[in-house]
């Protein structure tokens with residue numbers, strides 16, 4: 001290596017050190033902003049959760065009326081999601097988790113199903129999910145999905161809700177998890193309300 | 208709708224308004240932090256780019272020695288990437304772009320190839336790339352990839368560098384673009400240096 005190349009490497013190296021330090025400081029400041037706003041948001045999320053718990057079937061209605069998430073849910077899964085008491089999204093430094101909290105139900109023994117995403121930037125994206133303890137003969141993930149509602153299962157989507165939940169093969173491209181985090185969770189009322197309109201439509205006889 | 212339900216909806220709605228405002232303020236503050244650090248980083252990126260331009264074949268060596276990116280590059284593409292003068296990653300509010308700046312070369316007429324990602328949160332992920340103006344009979348994207356270096360093409364990767372560049376079918380899960388943005392761009396010297404060791408190895412006769 002000649003002197004000019006050696007000098008060039010050392011110059012680049014110096015730039016790298018400055019950039020590394022700036023990157024470190026930037027992520028620290030961004031984390032501070034996020035921590036501050038998580039604290040400010042918490043009382044409103046808590047209040048919202050308390051009110052939602054008083055509305056029967058709130059989450060299942062929001063889910064089956066969400067344009068993307070509904071496409072996953074087959075009829076038996078919808079029965080099961082009627083026992084979904086609470087849904088929570090928790091964000092943390094390098095990822096997030098979705099918590100599904102269930103009432104006692106005839107399908108499985110778990111009280112809580114958690115799907116958690118670790119998304120870098122310095123590690124391989126990874127997701128994990130609670131192993132579902134299905135009651136005897138109730139394992140919905142082993143049944144063929146019932147495509148009864150053509151509207152709801154339109155598109156090429158072959159996944160069902162519980163197969164999505166348990167599938168951790170492609171954590172960096174989990175559209176459903178993203179939609180829950182960035183669309184359903186920020187404003188579930190929007191979808192619950194359109195659910196209510198559907199109920200009215202369904203009661204109206206077709207002309 | 209009974210009075211209790213009406214009240215519940217109005218309570219949730221009030222929470223949503225507060226949350227929306229906090230979300231808006233949080234993203235504004237995060238953007239401010241990012242803008243501030245982009246400005247602080249710029250002189251070091253500029254200095255680094257100026258030094259890198261003085262080192263012959265810097266980027267092609269960094270690329271063919273990067274464990275993931277190298278798997279894309281077939282032998283003819285490597286010849287072409289020898290004309291890559293400059294590589295730049297520019298981040299903006301909802302996405303980023305990768306700029307490949309080329310010297311005049313026998314493969315195509317473009318001086319700059321740009322691949323750009325728009326990644327929400329409120330829009331569908333989308334990517335676009337410069338249409339490559341291949342010179343006659345030089346269209347590398349139409350040739351069968353030459354799998355000469357078994358080491359480099361290990362794994363099931365069927366893509367080549369230019370087919371990756373022009374493929375915009377799955378912008379939300381473009382691992383290569385992510386690796387360029389989050390690994391190659393932050394510290395290319397790391398890979399260039401391991402390239403230099405390879406060159407020395409290649410000159411040493413096998414025992």
Ligand SMILES: [Ca+2]
Nearest residue numbers: 064195198199
């Ligand atoms: Ca309905």
Ligand SMILES: [Ca+2]
Nearest residue numbers: 271402405406
């Ligand atoms: Ca080499």
Ligand SMILES: [Mg+2]
Nearest residue numbers: 048049052087
């Ligand atoms: Mg809640």
Ligand SMILES: [Mg+2]
Nearest residue numbers: 255256259294
């Ligand atoms: Mg540069």
